[in-house]
Amino acid sequence: ISGESGAGKTETAKILLQYLAAVSAPAGGDLHKRVLQTNPIMENFGNARTVWNNNSSRFGKFLTLQFSPTGRMQGAFMKTYLLEKSRITQQLTGEQNYHVLYQVAKGVPADLKSKYGMGAVDAWKYLNLDAKHPAQWDLFPATFEELSAAMDAIPTVAKLKDCAWRILIAILHLGNAQFKGTGEDDAVFVDAKPVAMAASCLGCEEQQLSKAICTMNIKAGLDWIAKP
16 A cells, blocks of 8 residues: 555555455454454554644554454554654654653543643643644544543453553653763763653662663673763
8 A cells, every 4th residue: 555644544554454354354253353452552642643643653564464264353562663753752843753652741631640740731841832833632533531442342451551551651751851961971860850750660679760861881892881
């Protein structure tokens, strides 16, 4: 399926998947529903607003559908997944980050917001929001509740959902971190709060996370050298 941005490649692929799932669904099973629920997950995690398209797919995937000899769907397997990672930390003027980061910033339960010190949606630097470029919630492919329900529908994904929310909250916090120099190469955090919150989300020690971000390990022969 080919075409330029916004031509409808992703929508066409979804229609094909819906058709194949409908005509090959085993009687009494919900496998086809689970396969279709991968769509809102992939779209929220891999789609973003660009200057060309409000819901542009910023990833490539190779999805294999598995059928029995009689033509019944038996499963689906994603063999390849390539994401435009650079978008997470930087977007062009007027463009936005991946939809899921906005959904998490706005939609996670109140107890998680309180526990991990989450403020207003427009306070997160990675979301690239201002008065001229607000979040267009009505153009997102799904709400946070619909995304959460889609993840619950797939047993292997449901058990990872809470962990996914914590990782995404940690990314938002790290995006708000600022650095300052203390020497020729050394860098330290201006404010320890973002890295402390990120460490809490990730379940690791704040000191170790700070060290991992502010130093790099170089292998020289058989030895590892930590460089600021």
